Amino acid sequence: MNVTITVNGQTTTNDVEPRQLLVHHLRETLDLTGTHWGCDTSNCGACVVLMDGQPVKSCTILAAMCEGHEIRTVESLEVDGRLDPVQEGFHERHALQCGFCTPGMLMTARALLDENPDPTDHEIRTAISGAICRCTGYKNIVSAVRWAAEHEAAAEQGA
Amino acid sequence: MQTPAPFEYERATSVDGAIASLQRLGPEARIIAGGHSLLPMMKLRLASPEHLIDINDLAELAYIREDDGMIRIGALTRHVELLKSELLARRFPIFGDAERVIADPVVRNRGTIGGSLCQADAAEDLSAVCSATKAHVVIRGGEGERVVPMEDFHVGPYMTAVGAGELLTEIRLPLFPGAGSAHEKVERRAGDWAIAAASAAVWIEGGSLSQVGIALSAVGMTTIHLTRAEELLRGNAPSEELFAQAGEIASEDCSPSADGRGPIDYKRHLAGVLTHRALRRATERALQTGGVA
Numbered sequence: 251m252n253v254t255i256t257v258n259g260q261t262t263t264n265d266v267e268p269r270q271l272l273v274h275h276l277r278e279t280l281d282l283t284g285t286h287w288g289c290d291t292s293n294c295g296a297c298v299v300l301m302d303g304q305p306v307k308s309c310t311i312l313a314a315m316c317e318g319h320e321i322r323t324v325e326s327l328e329v330d331g332r333l334d335p336v337q338e339g340f341h342e343r344h345a346l347q348c349g350f351c352t353p354g355m356l357m358t359a360r361a362l363l364d365e366n367p368d369p370t371d372h373e374i375r376t377a378i379s380g381a382i383c384r385c386t387g388y389k390n391i392v393s394a395v396r397w398a399a400e401h402e403a404a405a406e407q408g409a
Numbered sequence: 410m411q412t413p414a415p416f417e418y419e420r421a422t423s424v425d426g427a428i429a430s431l432q433r434l435g436p437e438a439r440i441i442a443g444g445h446s447l448l449p450m451m452k453l454r455l456a457s458p459e460h461l462i463d464i465n466d467l468a469e470l471a472y473i474r475e476d477d478g479m480i481r482i483g484a485l486t487r488h489v490e491l492l493k494s495e496l497l498a499r500r501f502p503i504f505g506d507a508e509r510v511i512a513d514p515v516v517r518n519r520g521t522i523g524g525s526l527c528q529a530d531a532a533e534d535l536s537a538v539c540s541a542t543k544a545h546v547v548i549r550g551g552e553g554e555r556v557v558p559m560e561d562f563h564v565g566p567y568m569t570a571v572g573a574g575e576l577l578t579e580i581r582l583p584l585f586p587g588a589g590s591a592h593e594k595v596e597r598r599a600g601d602w603a604i605a606a607a608s609a610a611v612w613i614e615g616g617s618l619s620q621v622g623i624a625l626s627a628v629g630m631t632t633i634h635l636t637r638a639e640e641l642l643r644g645n646a647p648s649e650e651l652f653a654q655a656g657e658i659a660s661e662d663c664s665p666s667a668d669g670r671g672p673i674d675y676k677r678h679l680a681g682v683l684t685h686r687a688l689r690r691a692t693e694r695a696l697q698t699g700g701v702a
Contacts, residue, residue, distance in 0.1 A: 269413045295513075304518045305514075307445075310448050311448075312418070312461075317420070380513025381515075
């Protein structure tokens with residue numbers, strides 16, 4: 251069946267099998283391999299992308315269910331060589347080691363800050379509670395999201 | 410890679426259209442809403458429907474509102490909306506208690522109350538919440554609607570009163586004076602299924618319990634409705650002693666099995682303690698609002 255989805259601002263139409271999961275559609279059909287395919291059971295959060303601005307686990311959504319919707323993946327964060335503040339925060343606070351969970355963490359953090367620009371550490375921890383980091387990096391991830399929140403607020407004031 | 414077996418997909422554009430498709434396609438057709446129970450089951454071949462009917466576009470099934478002396482919740486209402494609802498927080502805070510500990514925020518963006526109830530997993534929280542709050546569910550088919558009380562909704566493990574060619578459309582929570590409600594759950598780690606969970610709703614009028622609802626998750630083959638404990642409490646003034654007795658009944662009337670989440674005696678103990686705590690907190694809330702929600 252033909253499925254039309256807007257991914258990172260670009261509308262694409264592809265012939266997909268109804269059973270194809272969004273994560274595989276992104277990685278294999280659209281060659282957007284930034285989204286990681288992890289546990290396959292909606293537990294680990296590595297595959298989180300934004301669907302109409304809300305974080306969702308792309309291993310548990312069919313590509314066909316995304317027809318007519320807007321998907322944002324980790325590839326959209328950097329614009330013209332400028333990293334998104336959450337990406338800068340992960341860099342500044344050393345919030346990744348192996349990097350496998352990072353795309354999902356970044357998109358989950360981006361969605362959190364879009365909804366709540368000044369979250370408490372508890373709110374950050376709650377937001378990322380559906381994402382697992384096996385390098386035991388939660389402390390630095392929380393710190394990175396705080397860094398991003400503070401720098402976004404400062405940038406807005408400066409603007 | 411886990412991928413479902415092949416199936417045909419169609420997207421419903423109306424409730425009647427979804428029901429017509431169910432009837433046309435027969436028993437191998439299934440409704441998909443949030444998909445966070447059905448797709449994992451399809452990956453594991455525990456379910457292999459030949460047709461999926463996607464109802465995610467049916468915005469008319471996504472609402473939480475109060476009218477006619479009841480709260481009406483559309484079947485497509487997502488967990489995140491149940492958690493954020495100020496109306497539910499005021500009328501039935503038990504929903505907030507449960508939603509904070511159902512899966513994780515990302516999963517809660519997709520999963521729906523209708524899907525949770527229709528999955529009829531005994532470990533699922535909202536089935537106990539809806540049993541305790543004396544909910545009725547609206548089931549629509551080709552012949553029209555019927556309204557089924559929660560005690561008749563779950564007919565067995567993973568089995569509900571929703572028949573072939575029918576769709577769950579609405580959950581109705583009756584409003585009576587002096588309501589208080591609470592959900593208590595113990596899980597191994599954040600976002601996990603319950604080891605045991607207890608839902609309690611009380612209605613206090615003139616200092617006594619005019620009505621009581623208690624249900625347990627994860628300690629039996631289906632959601633357990635504690636009718637014996639409800640009968641014990643009804644008509645009496647709420648007290649710690651009575652709540653402790655209700656907890657003892659919960660321990661006796663549940664039927665947990667031993668698994669990775671714990672042995673039977675531990676789960677029976679938890680069912681009792683959580684029932685006691687849920688009744689205590691529900692009562693505190695009923696008294697705080699002075700009987701006017």
